[in-house]
Amino acid sequence: MAKKTKKRPGSSTGLVRVTKQKAIDGLPGPDGVRIRYALPEEADKVTSLLKTAVGDLETGHLEALAEGQCGMWLLEGLSGARLVEPLVRAAAADDMKSAAAAMSLPLVAQDRDGHLVGALLAVPFGAVISTITQLPGHEQHALLSILKYAKIKAVAVSEDAHGRGIGAALLKRCVQVYWQLDYMLLFGGFEAARDLGPYYTRQGFTCCGPGRRSTSAPCWLVCRSSSVRGRERRSSTDGAAASGDRPRVARGRASARAKADSRRARCSGA
Helix, strand or coil: CCCEEECCCCHHCCCCCCCCCHHHHHEECHCCCCEECCCCCHHHHCCCHHCCCCCCCCHHHHHHCCCCCCCHHHHHHHCCCCCCHHHHHHCCCCCCHHHHHHHCEEEECCCCCCCCEEEEECCCCCCHHHHHCCCCCCCHHHHHHHHHEEEEEEEEECCHHHHHHHHHHHHHHHHHHHHCCCEEEEEEEEEEEHHCCCHHHCCCCCCEEEEEECCCCCCEEEEEEHHHHHHHHHHCHHHHHHHHCCCHHHHHHHHHHHHHHCCCCCCCCC
């Protein structure tokens, strides 16, 4: 996936501020879909959805979801809790694995009939944390990386729900949560063969170019950081951002693009 950069919390994205309760109950998406936190009892369904997008999906975060631990600290952060304090305690107890799960973001898209039609998982970037921990005096820097950088591991939409803007809605709410919590960078990757660059560019990400990982095919790095958020504020509206709609003059073209995107391979995280 690509990189995404950030703006200041809350209204700077042009969206209503997310509260803990709103994240649990669900935020509006297209066609009556609600974007909300995944529940522990939905872990199997979420896993099945995400594995359609990422073949090498680690199970640790999803096991934490089944145990009711995945994303719990982020959820408390939406209520104003300071995230640095539980992180410091986890580091002191040498329990960063549990901390990483608690700082992950599991979102689902639920349709009007109660069916899960999409899922997204974002996680702390393990490679950065692992590298930092090899350096002298690494503790503070490792904690800072968990508080400021996140990786969108996978985004997936059910086959029969393609072309409705659900993937875009999941990404939008993911970005909104992390920016509100004062993160600086969201990023991910997709295999170059999937040709998802134009799709992620329309979601506000920057495709940084292909790179070669040691065990897989070339991929594109997709990033989004705080520097793009000023442009979002000027160009987005509350309703359009929440629903995935575009302004009236562009709605027809947006619909055609969504249908074209749905024919491409599913979104995946690197």
